[in-house]
Amino acid sequence: MEKPRPRLATRLTDLFGIQRPILCGGLMWLATAEYVAAVVNAGAMGFITPRSYPDIDAFRDAVQRCRQMTGGKPFGVNLYISARPGENEKMKLFLDVLIEEGVRHVETAGYSPEALLPRLREAGCVVVHKVTTLRHAQKAAAAGVDAVVMIGSECGGHPGMGDIPAMLLAARALEALDIPVVVGGGIGSGRQIAAALALGADGVLIGSRMLVADEIWAHRAMKEYLVGLDETCTTTVLRSLKNTYRCLANETAAEVARLEAAGQSDYATLGPLVGGALQKEAYESGDWTKGVLSLGPAAAWCDRLEPAAAILDRLEADALAQLDAVARKRG
Ligand SMILES: Cc1cc2nc3c(=O)[nH]c(=O)nc-3n(C[C@H](O)[C@H](O)[C@H](O)COP(=O)(O)O)c2cc1C
Structure with missing residues (x-):
């Protein structure tokens, strides 16, 4: 077909x-x-x-x-x-x-x-x-x-x-x-x-x-935390290493920022905080204070836990509605 x-x-x-x-x-x-x-x-x-x-x-x-x-x-x-x-x-x-x-x-x-x-x-x-x-x-x-x-x-x-x-x-x-x-x-x-x-x-x-x-396997507590966030939820770290990284503004990101402000640029010190192992632990445990967790302010639209298909359906329906609204306004 x-x-x-x-x-x-x-x-x-x-x-x-x-x-x-x-x-x-x-x-x-x-x-x-x-x-x-x-x-x-x-x-x-x-x-x-x-x-x-x-x-x-x-x-x-x-x-x-x-x-x-x-x-x-x-x-x-x-x-x-x-x-x-x-x-x-x-x-x-x-x-x-x-x-x-x-x-x-x-x-x-x-x-x-x-x-x-x-x-x-x-x-x-x-x-x-x-x-x-x-x-x-x-x-x-x-x-x-x-x-x-x-x-x-x-x-x-x-x-x-x-x-x-x-x-x-x-x-x-x-x-x-x-x-x-x-x-x-x-x-x-x-x-x-x-x-x-x-x-x-x-x-x-x-x-x-x-x-x-x-279908995102991260712990439910992590996803429920994301539902409560708005567009101010992120920060950037590692700019001093010329490797800017936008992430959830949590305790670990604050610690990395503090170390960078103190002149620390050594991966041996920063690596364990920004590395993947801590991220994986955070997704497994749902403890959102742990790890430098990639995230952008679009998380503000994470309004409920639902299948990926439902998120994509809503995005497309809203896009179509918006395009129709513009077309109507312009006559
Ligand atoms: C949790 C998370 C993990 C990511 N991991 C990767 C990755 O492994 N490789 C990659 O190319 N981009 C990665 N990205 C970037 C995304 O593929 C995508 O470019 C980015 O999320 C788009 O911006 P948005 O978060 O504002 O939608 C990651 C983003 C997030 C939020």
Whole structure:
């Protein structure tokens, strides 16, 4: 049977074969096979984070499970590329697994994906790269990525050093590039999706808004805490290390900020506070005071615990309603 044409069809929905112009970005520890399958089955695109799994076999198993759960729909893998080559030693294995297992949609982030592109291209993969500056978007487009996500300083995780908001970055990219442009960072509501489409963007990428999805395995207490937050809930740390990181404003983030203000720049001291082990513990225990936990102010729209499909339904319905309201107002 032929698929229905997406109600909000764009170059992004064509490129990824999805029903909604929404990418759900990789989430360290949390973008598991179960979560990605849920967003994919709901018509968006999701990306499994390989580093969330203890070893390569567990990652392969996750890809295979996701394939079963999605019944042939395309789903993606996130490849976070470090600027420190020593931290990318598992990349070849991740590529082997995703290509062997038939994954054809990849979200790259961090450092330039250029070195990975020949292999991804040869395997027929669609590659969307997340950037925080126009210059990096232009470089990625010239290197041959299929689409870029312009990640603004409002995003959860790594906003870069430029402090440039998502809408401004995306508008600049739309004027400079021919490939699809996606707005990422700070998006938590349908009216923002409508605004992104009105801007001319091909879609949005969201992270923080999805953290209260039922398929996110984090402890219920953590998710209930997120429901109570507003847009003032985040802070940034590690700017002194030129590695700005937007996260929940909790006790650990305050401690990191205190150490940075005292001139501490040594990873041996800061590493244990900002590292993944503490994050994982926090998601397991639900203790939101522990760890530097990636989060953006779009968490303000985390209003209830519900399936990913329900969140995506509401986002799309609100975007459509907003677009209709604008059309009516303009007669
Ligand atoms: C909890 C969490 C974990 C994240 N982990 C990753 C990751 O492992 N790799 C990556 O490329 N981006 C990661 N991100 C960034 C998201 O993929 C996405 O770019 C970001 O959340 C968009 O901004 P928003 O949170 O304002 O929607 C993470 C974000 C959050 C909130």
